[in-house]
Amino acid sequence: GMGALLAQQAAVESSLPPMISPLQPRLDRSMSSLTIPPPACMLRPLEVPFRYLFGPGPSNVPPRILAAGARPIIGHLHPEMYEIMNDIKKGIQYAFQTQNNMTIAMSGSGHAAMECAIFNTVEPGESVLVAVNGIWGERVAEIAERMGMLYALAKHKPVLFFLTHGESSAGLAHPVDGIGDLCRKHNTLFLVDTVASLGAAPIFMDQQNIDILYTGSQKALNAPPGTAPISFNERACQKMFTRKTKPVSYLLDMSHLSNYWGNDGKPARLYHHTGPVSGFFALRESLAILAETGLEESWKHHKEVAEYLWTGLEDLGLKLFIREKDLRLPSVTTIAIPQGYNWREILQYIMKHHQMEMTGGLGPSINMVIRVGLMGYNCQKRNADLALAALADALRNCKKSKA
Numbered sequence: 416g417m418g419a420l421l422a423q424q425a426a427v428e429s430s431l432p433p434m435i436s437p438l439q440p441r442l443d444r445s446m447s448s449l450t451i452p453p454p455a456c457m458l459r460p461l462e463v464p465f466r467y468l469f470g471p472g473p474s475n476v477p478p479r480i481l482a483a484g485a486r487p488i489i490g491h492l493h494p495e496m497y498e499i500m501n502d503i504k505k506g507i508q509y510a511f512q513t514q515n516n517m518t519i520a521m522s523g524s525g526h527a528a529m530e531c532a533i534f535n536t537v538e539p540g541e542s543v544l545v546a547v548n549g550i551w552g553e554r555v556a557e558i559a560e561r562m563g564m565l566y567a568l569a570k571h572k573p574v575l576f577f578l579t580h581g582e583s584s585a586g587l588a589h590p591v592d593g594i595g596d597l598c599r600k601h602n603t604l605f606l607v608d609t610v611a612s613l614g615a616a617p618i619f620m621d622q623q624n625i626d627i628l629y630t631g632s633q634k635a636l637n638a639p640p641g642t643a644p645i646s647f648n649e650r651a652c653q654k655m656f657t658r659k660t661k662p663v664s665y666l667l668d669m670s671h672l673s674n675y676w677g678n679d680g681k682p683a684r685l686y687h688h689t690g691p692v693s694g695f696f697a698l699r700e701s702l703a704i705l706a707e708t709g710l711e712e713s714w715k716h717h718k719e720v721a722e723y724l725w726t727g728l729e730d731l732g733l734k735l736f737i738r739e740k741d742l743r744l745p746s747v748t749t750i751a752i753p754q755g756y757n758w759r760e761i762l763q764y765i766m767k768h769h770q771m772e773m774t775g776g777l778g779p780s781i782n783m784v785i786r787v788g789l790m791g792y793n794c795q796k797r798n799a800d801l802a803l804a805a806l807a808d809a810l811r812n813c814k815k816s817k818a
């Protein structure tokens with residue numbers, strides 16, 4: 416028992432050379448002089464409520480993907496992990512409709528992919544052009560500003576043009592056709608954000624001449640937050656790997672990440688950072704589900720359920736924020752705040768009485784909309800019915816309040 420252990424330790428200590436012994440008082444102190452006790456919250460079990468995640472993300476994760484993420488950890492540099500990463504690459508190539516070899520998943524959320532794209536392809540002093548059709552364009556403009564770049568009109572010869580395909584703050588699906596060709600003519604890279612739209616609305620990276628495309632794991636892909644697929648075509652690689660300065664981020668440097676993902680043709684993969692192993696298991700499963708379902712089926716399904724939701728909302732007397740049906744994002748619907756209501760009160764009511772998340776606007780759409788997201792696994796008519804019932808209940812009970 417303990418006595419025997421202590422006796423053993425005493426024997427070891429007595430055999431140590433004398434020069435070690437001055438350490439002993441400090442070791443003793445380190446064992447007995449804690450000033451911060453274990454926090455009481457940490458002695459209680461973890462509690463996570465059930466919520467219907469019908470906002471713009473994250474969305475509910477199906478049991479199959481949760482189970483994949485709960486598999487035992489293996490080393491991030493084990494051959495089995497490389498195989499899983501290769502599968503993920505194939506899954507992303509399918510989801511993006513691209514043959515690009517330079518296809519990886521970032522260890523990080525959608526923002527990591529957003530910064531990776533810009534940090535690697537743009538050098539100080541170069542210009543980028545940003546389509547600000549909602550919060551995401553604003554944010555990319557801020558990232559560019561932080562790097563001391565100008566973002567300016569085409570006459571400044573931008574090296575990169577950024578567009579959000581699924582503008583989740585506005586509920587807008589921005590048309591993409593033709594823009595890639597225009598960018599090519601001006602020797603500009605075309606970067607598209609599909610965090611809120613991948614799997615829910617059609618995108619064709621190769622056919623639409625998109626040079627860099629990224630998405631996130633936690634929206635229509637239904638994986639937990641924390642990984643973000645991204646792909647670069649030949650043009651983007653050419654710009655990225657012939658730059659004169661190093662990218663500002665070591666973690667997001669594609670010359671390292673391409674090696675980590677086995678994309679640089681070198682036989683050895685060197686340690687760069689430890690990837691989120693469980694997150695990659697879950698991402699692989701979510702991409703497998705998309706491959707089994709089929710992209711076209713997934714797009715069709717999102718459109719049908721979205722149209723069902725839109726009709727239901729109009730039947731409740733609500734107005735949709737994006738008037739033109741063809742421009743609406745099927746994964747995230749924006750509802751104009753009904754007159755005489757306080758949107759915060761509606762959302763709080765729905766959370767309290769229906770355990771359901773819907774959200775307000777973001778950035779430019781704040782105070783203008785309520786957002787309802789039905790993505791991937793959540794995209795079901797019965798979930799649309801739940802959302803409609805919750806909204807109807809809130810409209811009855813939050814009427815003409817202080818707003």
Ligand SMILES: *Cc1c(COP(=O)(O)O)cnc(C)c1O
Nearest residue numbers: 524525526551581583610611631
């Ligand atoms: C959610 C979202 C992001 C940000 O993704 P994070 O995973 O939260 O970093 C970027 N772009 C769009 C269009 C989004 O909807």
Ligand SMILES: *[C@@H]1O[C@H](CO)[C@@H](O)[C@H](O)[C@H]1NC(C)=O
Nearest residue numbers: 513514515516517648649680
């Ligand atoms: C990707 O790599 C394969 C094998 O190395 C090569 O044959 C193919 O041409 C590459 N494709 C692209 C689009 O770069």
